[in-house]
Amino acid sequence: MMSLHTAMLVGLLAPLVVAILTPFLAVRHVWRDAAGPIGGVITFIAAVHVALAVLDGETPRLFVAQIAEGLALEFAVTPLGAIFGLVASGLWILAALYSVGYMRGNHEKHQTRFAAFYAVAVHAAMAVAWSGNLLVLFVFYEILTFSTYPLVTHKESALARNAGRLYMSILVGTSVVLLLPAVVWVWLSTGTLDFRPGGYLAGQIDPAMAPILLALFAFGVGKAALMPIHRWLPAAMVAPTPVSALLHAVAVVKAGVFTILTVVVYVFGIDFLAETGAADWLVWLSAFTILASSMVAITKDDIKARLAYSTISQLSYIVLGAAIASSIAVQGATLHIVMHAAGKITLFFCAGAIYVQAHLTKISELDGQGREMPWVFAAFFIGALSIIGIPPLGGSWSKFMLMVGAVDSGYLVILGVLGLSSLLNVYYLLEPVSRGFFRPKVKTVEVTSHPLVVIPPVLTAILSLLLFFYVDFFAALAKLMVIS
């Protein structure tokens, strides 16, 4: 069918082509709105093609230019990258469909601009996923930040502008001031930035300096929303819901944790981290973030704000897995990228659907609305269960593996943290559902039906369910990550 080379080109360029075409297709809204989902399907096919090749043990490569010795503009797909590429492109199809419904249903302005930048963001996410070295990763990480700024500030209100400012200052600031020096540090001490199975920092840098370098990465990647640099994420909630989906599930935060996982697995090497204990501090910091943000989430009445804090908490699961740096924990963390993406995008789709159809944003207003929007609430329920980690849903795999990893590495306290956080999850994620179904109505609202915002969450909810049974594909890829 396609050669690997072509597949990579298609996967990287299709979203960009969509972005460039969007303004021209805008003469007919249908053309413009169809471009996103079609581009998504094409990208997804390419991503599947690439992922299958990776599963066969290949490393698809795409060389663009040589910048300086040891520095190339090159794409090379790692198993982890293949997974992230699948997540980003696959969810883009649904997110694109959904945003059409949302934007139309909500009568938002500047829909063309929105669609174009959305596609650019997906392009950047694909490029991050398939990047061949840290430099390329860094560049597209930045492009991702810049391309999502117009999306975050889409409403152009003072509130949106302030949120955009915070978003940009934290993400750009941390990456330029911490991440870039970290990248340069790696290059200067090893002469290369390529990703290699098993990592290559062992023996190249002083083990005493390793925690510092790791800290530069952990805090430099603001998108991983590790406390205390998490503030941008709740602030960005002012954006339209499809953007939140993009931020939380498809691209932005996933690019953050993807970067951290990549650095841990392919640059540091989990053996190196485990031997030196350089990531010990990160285990505790992420555990703290998990609990603290769950606590904050409980106090939020705004649906999206609660989901945002939930995301911060879930991201730290992934960082935690990376920090534990054992084979099983890293696999768990990788799976959690997939599972959380499917679960969280469902929740956001539902939140958006509730807003578009009933104009409700507060959890306290949801009482009794379950019967008005049964499909939406059912999807929400399934997504929530997946994130909590209850079988038979996808999220249970990743959480289980993380717990096993924690025990294996002797972090028994962490097991307690994970358990406690699951309990908190149960409370703050299931509360909206139980209110919807079991409480009497407090507010009568007119519910208008918009199928385009209902179908995607139902599909992603089903996806969460399927991921439990068909996890092998991802699990196999994740396993490839740690076999060097």
Added chain:
Amino acid sequence: MMGAAILTNLPALLVVVPLLLAPFSAVLPIAGLAWVLALVGTGISFLAALMLQSVTENGVRISYHLGNWEPPWGIEFVVDSASSLTLVVMSGLGFLATLAARRLVAIEIADKDSGKFYAAWLLVVGGLFGLVMTADAFNLFVFLEISALASVILIGMGAGTDRRALVAGYHYLVIGAVGATFYVIGVGFIYAITGTLNMGDMASRLPDAAGGAALYVGFGFMVAGMLVKAAIFPVHIWLPAAYGYAPSAVSTMLAAIATKAALYVLARIFFTIFAGTPEIVDIALSNIIVPLAVGGIFVGTIMAIYEADIKKMFAHSSVAQIGYIALGLALATPAGISAGFIHIGNHALIKGGIFMAIGGFVAALGARASLETITGIGRRMPITATAFLICGLSLAGLPLTAGFISKLYLVRAILETDSYVILALVLISSALSVVYLWKVMEVMWMQPAPARSPKLVENPAIYLPLWMVALGNIWFGIDAGWIVGAARLAATALLGGGA
């Protein structure tokens, strides 16, 4: 036959063409024609520089005897890989700045003065080329004065829109004259102990010269004079006002090429003239120039953070960037000097683009560009502002831009010398520079334009050259092979004893 004559006379051509076109430009009554003349002058220089570069690429060193009088009796021009790289950078950016000048000058300078304006423009450019090529210590002073006086005129022309330009021009004149006189005093001492004015000849005679304190002081005064011209902290005080109040076109040209020539001359003093007495150079570099460079980096960056006027902000930033170049050169290792040369080229691209874009803003706004007036300009002038953003990212040193390559090689050169304190300082200052860039970008892109603001018109005569420079920033960020290779050769040529 004709071709060969042109080829052998390339070095002279490079200087003489702009200088001799100047009088013609001065008497041209039509602004457009004068501009064409300036464009032709800088264009020919650029071609000549490229040809020289291709000749010197193989390590060839061209010695051109003016009037066929052999050195040290006559005056000599020397072009090696170091000077040819500097010349290519200067003439290339000079050409692009001229290209962008058309519209900026039409707006800011009275039509009647345009011919004379371009005459002064050509004089600056020609003078700077001469500065780079001449191998005669006193002849260098003459070129220094040509370019300085002509620069003063150009800066003074800013009085058309802001009277403070006059004061800036006056200060540059006086400070520059004092600097040049210091240089002449230094040359006097070296002449007294060697009996020669030719740089190569000086270099070979200095090790045997009974100099004593005269040698040290001569060296010191020559360096001090050029430090003023290169605007190295703490004698940079003339620069922020001069670049800040000069007409936009002039800021572009000066920021891109003027201090580069002086920095190159400094390198020549260190590594060619005093190659035979390395102990003096080493002491001066590690104890004086390195601390001054680092000081300049910090002072420039911090002043830029507190500056609200955009032009002056980036003028302060130039002080900091010059500090990076000087730091690279002062490391005196092959890696350090090539890092310095890489940044000479890249900084010219960055600042050239930034000042062109500011010129575009000023032209459209009809007012000085300050944090207040450029509020929300990102959406009002997207073409110009995007190019400005690219150059700004390059200044911050983001990957895939030229600025990243500079920082990378500079950091590596510093690491090679194991000076971790300097490395830390460079990294901190580099992070600080994000602050003022952020301030500008935030105001431009993230704040709404003031209500009732008129529509701003973007002019292709400004943004086309601007985008050429902006794309240059990306091009040399992705394919840095040419500049890195040329800079390595330059370092080899300089450290190879020169002469």
Added chain:
Amino acid sequence: MIEQLAGSWNYIIVIILMMTGLFMVIARANLVKKMIGLSIFQTSVFIFYISLGKMAGGTAPILDGNPDTLYSNPLPHVLILTAIVVGVATTALGLALILRINEAFGSVEEDEIIAAKASQSLARPKRPTSEAAE
């Protein structure tokens, strides 16, 4: 010591003169006085150069056909001829600027000019031109 002092007499005085000129350039606030200081500074450097070229018992370097005649070194003379002209060019340009500054600021004292800049740069229209003309 005395001998050495005698041999360096010119130089020592020249340096005192140079520094007097430089002092004026830096310390005086009056722009005209700065220019005069600059010209004194430069003229002193000229004397320094010419002193370098002096040959004991020599005459001006105008050949008289006698092979035994000692001539002073003509090279510094050549250089200084150039430098004198350059110096006057600088002075002329400086004075032209001073005249314009005096017009624009109503003063040739640096302190007053700086004070005027600070007090008026905000209140004054950014372009004094078009408004005034209308």
Added chain:
Amino acid sequence: MVSLVIDIFLLALLVLIAVMVVRTGRLYAVIVMSGAYSLTSAAIFVNLDAVDVAFTEAAVGAGISTVLFLAAMAYIPADEKPSQNRNFLAGVICIGAGALLLLAVMDLPSLGDAMAPVHQHVAPRYLAESGSALHIPNVVTTVLASYRGFDTLGETIVVFTAGLGVLMLLAGATRTNRVKADNRKTAAKTAKPKTNKPKTAKPKSATKTARTKA
């Protein structure tokens, strides 16, 4: 010996003039003294065998320069206002630089030393070749026009530059014209819709506002 006495006397005179220049506040007096300074240096140049330089210094340094200063004085305040605030910094810089230079001149060959490098290298060839090869007795002229002719070209360009600058900054005719031109432009502008462009200033009007404010 006589020449040494003259030399000492003239240099002492220069010091005296320089000190007076620093201390005098009346600019006309200062300018005249600075002319005297140039003339005295010219005398020193004669004493040091540099007759061409002496002639040029007298004509250009003492003559043209003084005329320029005096002409400029017609338009600017005649007295310097007292201001002493930067004396200390200036003193430190000058004394520091002066001390260094003094140290350095002690290591120079003494005045008139025939064995000094300046007399051994480069210059002898000028003296030897000038007469035979170029048939001009004045070696300074020869060197100026031939060996270092390029310097002279540069010098011409410097003068041209300065002239250009003075013309651009001052030329009375241009400036009054510019006022007119601007008025015309403004008139034309009112007809045209585009008005958001900066134009050249008319210094006259700026001056007036500045003066009335002062």
